[in-house]
Amino acid sequence: MKRRQLYTGVVALAASGVVFVLPFLFIFITAAKTKQDAASLRFSLPVEWRLWENFIEVLQARNYMLLLAYFNSTVITVVAVTLLVLFGAMVGYVLQRRPSRWNTVIYGCVLAGLMIPPAVVPTIWVLQSLGLFKSISGMILIQVAYGLAFTVLLFRSFIATIPRDLDEAAIIDGAKPLQIFFRVVLPLLKPVTVTVIVVQSIAIFNDFTNPLYYLPGRENVTVQLTLYNFQGQFQTQFNLLFMNILLVTIPPLIVFVFFNRQIVAGMTAGAVKG
Amino acid sequence: MTSVVLDNVRKSFGSLDVMKGVDLTIDAGEFCVFVGPSGCGKSTLLRIISGLETSSSGKVFIDGKDVTDAEPSQRGIAMVFQSYALYPHLTVAENIGFGLSLAKRPKAEIAEKVKQTADILQLSHLLDRKPKALSGGQRQRVAIGRAIIRNPKVFLFDEPLSNLDASLRAQMRMELTELHAKLGATMIYVTHDQVEAMTMADKIVVLNGGTIEQVGTPMALYNNPATPFVAGFIGSPKMNLFEGEAAKRESCKTYGIRPEHISLSTTDGKWHGVVRHIERLGADTVVHLDLPELPSLVVRTEGDRSISVGQTLFASPFKSKEHRFS
Numbered sequence: 001m002k003r004r005q006l007y008t009g010v011v012a013l014a015a016s017g018v019v020f021v022l023p024f025l026f027i028f029i030t031a032a033k034t035k036q037d038a039a040s041l042r043f044s045l046p047v048e049w050r051l052w053e054n055f056i057e058v059l060q061a062r063n064y065m066l067l068l069a070y071f072n073s074t075v076i077t078v079v080a081v082t083l084l085v086l087f088g089a090m091v092g093y094v095l096q097r098r099p100s101r102w103n104t105v106i107y108g109c110v111l112a113g114l115m116i117p118p119a120v121v122p123t124i125w126v127l128q129s130l131g132l133f134k135s136i137s138g139m140i141l142i143q144v145a146y147g148l149a150f151t152v153l154l155f156r157s158f159i160a161t162i163p164r165d166l167d168e169a170a171i172i173d174g175a176k177p178l179q180i181f182f183r184v185v186l187p188l189l190k191p192v193t194v195t196v197i198v199v200q201s202i203a204i205f206n207d208f209t210n211p212l213y214y215l216p217g218r219e220n221v222t223v224q225l226t227l228y229n230f231q232g233q234f235q236t237q238f239n240l241l242f243m244n245i246l247l248v249t250i251p252p253l254i255v256f257v258f259f260n261r262q263i264v265a266g267m268t269a270g271a272v273k274g
Numbered sequence: 275m276t277s278v279v280l281d282n283v284r285k286s287f288g289s290l291d292v293m294k295g296v297d298l299t300i301d302a303g304e305f306c307v308f309v310g311p312s313g314c315g316k317s318t319l320l321r322i323i324s325g326l327e328t329s330s331s332g333k334v335f336i337d338g339k340d341v342t343d344a345e346p347s348q349r350g351i352a353m354v355f356q357s358y359a360l361y362p363h364l365t366v367a368e369n370i371g372f373g374l375s376l377a378k379r380p381k382a383e384i385a386e387k388v389k390q391t392a393d394i395l396q397l398s399h400l401l402d403r404k405p406k407a408l409s410g411g412q413r414q415r416v417a418i419g420r421a422i423i424r425n426p427k428v429f430l431f432d433e434p435l436s437n438l439d440a441s442l443r444a445q446m447r448m449e450l451t452e453l454h455a456k457l458g459a460t461m462i463y464v465t466h467d468q469v470e471a472m473t474m475a476d477k478i479v480v481l482n483g484g485t486i487e488q489v490g491t492p493m494a495l496y497n498n499p500a501t502p503f504v505a506g507f508i509g510s511p512k513m514n515l516f517e518g519e520a521a522k523r524e525s526c527k528t529y530g531i532r533p534e535h536i537s538l539s540t541t542d543g544k545w546h547g548v549v550r551h552i553e554r555l556g557a558d559t560v561v562h563l564d565l566p567e568l569p570s571l572v573v574r575t576e577g578d579r580s581i582s583v584g585q586t587l588f589a590s591p592f593k594s595k596e597h598r599f600s
Contacts, residue, residue: 165359168326173373173420174347183376187363 024249031243038239054243061229061240065221066247073223075136076211077204080143084151084200085193087144092155093185097167113149120213127214139215143204151196158192159185194262202252223248277302277460278323278428283332285318285484292318293329294484300462300477302337302427305454308464309471309507310481316464317432319481323462324353324430337427352421353430356437358413360405360420367392367401370419391423394456411442418450422457431463435470447473468508472496480504502528502599511560511572513597520568526598533560533574535595538581543588547571552581563587 030038031054033046059066091110095103123142124133132138162185170180186193208224215222226248230241278300285293292315300306308316321327323334325346333342341349360369368375370391371384392398395415405413414434421429431450435443451474454461465471471478472492480487480495480503488500492508499505505513513530521529537543538561547563550570556577563571573589581587 163357163359165355165357166361169353169355169359169361169420170372171326172324172346172351172353173424174376179376183372184361190363 027242027245027249030238031246033239035237035239038237038242041238050239051243054239055247058230058240058243058247061226065218065229066223066226066244068219069221069223069226072136072221073205076139076143076222077201080140080147080204081197081201083140083144084147085196088148088151088155088196089159089186089189089193090181091148091152092159093181095152096156096159097164110149110152113145114153118146124214134215134217134220136215136220139211139220142210142214143207146210147200147203151200154192154196155189158189162188191262194259198255198259198263202255205252206248277304277337278462279335280319280323281333281335283319283322283329283334285315285322285327285330292484293322295332296484296486298479298486298489300460302460303458305451305461305463305474305476306479307471307475307477308462308479308481309466309468310487311507312466314481315484316466316481320353320430320432320462320464323428324351325349326353350427351430352424352426352428353432354414354417354421354434356433358405358417358437360413360416362405364404365401366397366403366405366408366416366419369405369416370397370423372420373424387423391419394422394453395419410438411446414438414446415449418453422453427460429459429461431461433465434463435465436467443470450474468510472508478508480507482507499530499597502530505530505597505599511574514571516568524596524598526600528599530597530599531591532595533572535592536571536573536589537592538573538575538579539588539590541588543590545571545590546586546588549581549583549585549587552583561587563589 026043029044029046030041032049032051034048034050037047091106095106095110127133127138127142130138132141166184166188167180170184175183206224207222211220211222211225227241227244230237230244278298280296280298283293283296284291296319308319310316318327322329323336325341325344329342333340335341336349336351361372364372367385367388371388374384374387388401389398392401395418397412397415397419400408400412400416405416408416417434434450435446438446447470450461450463454474463470463474475492477489478492478495479489482503488495488504490498495504495508499508499513502515506515509532511533513532514536516524516529517527521527545563545565545568547565547568547570549561550564551562553560553562554577558577559575559579559581561573561575561581563573565571571589575581
């Protein structure tokens with residue numbers, strides 16, 4: 001039994017190594033190669049380590065476009081996630097705490113938001129008629145709309161675990177509905193809020209297709225779109241492309257490493273009574 | 275002077291009538307206990323007084339003012355919940371001062387009042403702790419502190435001791451009674467435990483099925499229960515209640531006699547029966563007798579009496595202590 005456990009453990013480790021670690025290593029060593037060396041796309045150590053030079057070159061490419069992209073992506077991510085947490089928690093709170101005939105309708109809308117696939121062209125029409133197409137704020141609203149359904153469900157199930165007595169104690173203490181929400185309920189949502197922040201900020205930061213559709217324009221570039229800088233119709237600079245991938249991967253990685261434990265805590269909290 | 279007046283208060287959830295017209299007057303400074311079995315509407319009545327629940331019809335007056343439509347915070351009440359309902363993310367001091375900080379009072383005033391309250395409840399050394407680092411009794415005291423600091427006209431307690439263990443409960447009963455004497459405020463206390471009702475109350479309100487069965491002092495309810503329900507609910511062990519043939523022989527609909535008002539004898543008595551079960555409590559012994567013509571009879575007798583199961587005994591009620599309900 002023990003030996004068998006050892007074997008399965010080794011096999012599982014090897015499999016996850018192949019799936020997760022090898023690609024990352026490949027990115028790293030290719031990012032350190034020269035242009036010619038990288039073009040062969042072989043899994044070998046670089047002939048000449050050019051990590052720093054490649055880094056500078058990627059940074060300076062197209063007039064420091066990567067920095068602008070970092071700025072844009074950060075603005076979109078931070079604002080969108082803030083709105084998601086705020087609205088998700090509020091909708092979840094009202095859905096859970098105030099039963100009314102409208103709840104079924106709202107709940108139906110939330111589920112529809114999860115089930116109905118987004119249509120790109122009509123969305124662009126709407127954005128154009130609102131004057132939000134090609135704008136950062138339009139992009140933020142789209143990310144909020146895409147993420148809200150899942151966020152509401154997550155918050156709603158978590159709020160169900162907060163005893164109603166707390167709301168009532170606050171009412172007796174003289175709290176208005178908004179005060180109950182911000183001073184009693186929201187602080188208690190911390191575990192699930194961390195989950196939402198991590199999951200959504202990584203999803204939004206790493207989003208490639210939505211900025212591609214809804215946010216064209218050189219000044220609107222987001223980090224994932226900078227990958228196009230080094231990938232042309234006739235030639236691709238693989239060393240710089242992979243250096244770019246490496247740089248773009250680092251922020252979500254840091255977030256994940258720090259919040260790893262809380263994510264799981266928030267995901268399972270409310271599933272079982274603790 | 276009256277403090278709380280309920281005027282024909284009714285409450286229904288859909289087609290279910292929970293409160294069926296309750297009229298009640300509670301005097302200022304009184305310790306009033308609502309007691310009754312689960313689902314009798316005692317907590318609903320308390321929540322109607324607090325304003326957390328609205329009555330379907332009828333009026334609620336607190337301190338002479340009609341508060342039927344007033345917000346809970348406008349009623350001059352404070353409430354202690356069964357689950358304590360402490361805010362888990364705030365310290366003890368912040369929990370106690372929460373109401374004042376909502377009212378945007380100056381920090382120094384809040385700190386001063388929190389300190390005073392903590393002194394009354396011996397919580398001063400715990401002010402920086404979070405609720406999860408407190409014991410059950412300490413949490414209870416914090417919940418009471420949160421009520422005291424509001425300086426309310428009426429305190430409402432919703433089964434506050436039911437989460438505590440037996441010895442702590444006895445201690446908290448005493449502390450609450452002392453607190454009542456110290457503050458002199460009106461207190462309304464909901465419990466299903468008749469011991470709490472008897473030991474703490476100035477006035478007991480016995481509720482059953484959404485109506486008031488009887489209102490009175492503990493001893494009045496014990497000595498002169500108005501209905502068989504009250505008779506059975508107040509006092510432990512329960513009063514022996516006989517219906518049907520046995521009651522008819524006593525020329526009433528229900529005949530009641532308390533276990534402590536029956537004398538046992540080995541030679542003669544009104545009833546005779548076989549001992550089925552004996553509970554030794556130390557100071558007292560509770561004897562369960564099987565009677566041929568009646569349902570079983572419970573008798574409370576002195577602790578050191580030698581009785582054995584299967585023995586035949588005679589029992590006689592004290593004449594002046596019999597209860598006949600028609």
